[in-house]
Amino acid sequence: MNVKVERHNYPSQFTGIESKLLHEIRGLLSSGDYVLGEAVAEYERAFATYIGTPHAIGVNSGTDALILALHALRIGQGDEVITVANTFHATALAIVRVGAIPVLVDCKSDTFLIDLEQVERKISKRTKAVIVVHLFGQAVNMAAVHDLARRNGLLVVEDCAQAIGAQSGGKKVGSMSDAGCWSFAPAKNLAAAGDAGAITLADPEVANRLRQMRHFGQATQNEHLIAGYNSRLDTIQALILRNKLGRVDMWSAERARIASIYKERLDGLPLAFQSGAEPGEHVYHLFQVKTDSRDGLLSHLQRRGIDAVVRYPTPIHLQPAFIDLGYRSGDLPVAEALAAQTLCLPLHPAMTVDQIDFVCDSVNSFFSR
Template identity: 60%
Template sequence: MRDYKVPKYNYAAQFRALRDGLVPEIERLLLDGRYVLGPPTEEFERAFAHFLGGVGVAGLNSGTDALVLALDAVGVRAGDEVVTVANTFHATALAAARLGATPVFVDCRESDFLVDLDQVPAALGPRTRAVVVVHLFGQAVDVERAIGICAAGGVTLVEDCAQAVGARSGGHRVGTRSSAGCWSFSPAKNLAAAGDAGAISTPDPEVARRVALLRHFGQPRQNEHEILGYNSRLDAIQALVLSHKLDMVDDWSRARGEVAARYRAELSGLPLRFQEGAAPEEHVYHLFQVRTESERVRDALVDHLQDHGIDAVVRYPVPLHLQPAFADLGLRRGRFPVAEKLAVETLCLPIRPDLDEGDISYVCETVRGFYGTP
């Protein structure tokens, strides 16, 4: 593993401030023995529901499980279709496929890299059961418009909120106005557990009831199995970690936004483009995407940054319709041109709430140095 001067992650930084309060609670929990669900999980669920604005929350094992259980809970079954965007993480489409449904992709937009909602109505068909919009890289989709499209088409809206904890759309937190919001709290996320963790949020009592059954073997009571379920429960240690971090999320988002603003200002004269279109509070900058003019330039810039100790990475280098896992869909190169261009032209600069002035300046100077600009 390369020892980076500016790494993309700094997990330890978040725990230093929490150590005195969190470690004794973990010790008490280990001695108590109630490791799965229980009071710490219930307390986090209540706190996260309050943070979101008063919806139901169920803690789960992972963000991937959140997507699978949410689609199951809203009635996606084998033979159905689920519409989503071609440039997202694999789990978004995997969840539909794991239920026996067919992912149906639409392209994204050049300006904000988000799902092109103009294309969604034409993608809806007689077998469409749900649409999954993705708040990608931390920027919120227009949820109000997505709700209208789904209502007109008679289908269910689900949000993939894995990268956008705290972001707002139309003044509302994402994950609160659709049938289900799906959350990941894996270590790289803006609200991060010390391992895998996830959740589903929903304003719909029936969806909440079904998710509660699905995550716990389909049983309302011990040894009474009402439906076929899963084993996907947020463990108590991860719930403690998340509860201790939750109050800091909005401050961390503001700090990420300040880093992003500095990047935009200091790199504005270069032949680079950025994810655009976010109003205040609509972007929490899970990732900071930079778009170059070509794959050749992108790859050279990544190499240059890494050679200078900056942990720049590419997310996502192959759009979903070109992944071998979805080869049976028969989709060819050229089908979703914007997603394909973003896959080869974008890279992520390090963005963390603890980046200091020296880190930011060094990243910007190194990018400008690549272009020969002082």
């Protein structure tokens, strides 16, 4: 008998916090403190403490977090920013939005993460920064990134959208670089009920610039120092995030437990997992399997009611939006191969034993046909 397996269970994240949260939302509605209210400041303090940075600035989305961070770091027209082709669209989009040029490199075939040797080779006089992406929840080796950046005078921005709580060298991602950029969109491990994002960083001057930038570039009412944005973390979303933050580590532990069951029960099949993570370095935002029979496995799982998906079917350099960058098929072969060979098995903390079993049995039954 088939067991339906969804990719997410958003409502389950409110179990046990719902009445407190609704009480707080009611209080907010009657207070009128709707825009950049105290709830936003309180969440920013709590999030900065959790990540281990002096500053966290709430913004409207993860995409805006990247755009505002690059802008505040004074990256713009004509600058080159190196990033990886195996990522979500927003990473490269942000570079284009500030007028800079994305220089795309390949990823490693085992970790699926940015290939730092290729970054080193692509550095030019115009290179200002590198954006590393902790993709699918797995931390990039930040000591190696910072070593490379120091030697070449580059800024480092971390796209942390998929990796809350993941560590590199014993420190949380987003706590070690010029900026850590966060998304709290509904599918993320820490999620709002809508769009939300944040930037974490240490430099007080850049933090101050970001606080102005997200709020029309204004220092005080009617005093606009820079042409900024309207990109503020919504106050109701801040209340939701504040109430969920304390549960993130528990959810990550559950994600890691399910990931280890998958690895054990799928061991020996003709497939590979994203590899290279020590304990604590992966928070399993997405659980990837790589196989030459990807399309067949995908339809087999979907036919059985398992919501498996491909992330991402087209690498950044082959997306129509970036055609002007001039890349061609074959330029970044590892990212292209992963786009053809990987799929994500459903993995979230509210999965039942029956659902986990059904996913494992279904993958096994595909390969034993």
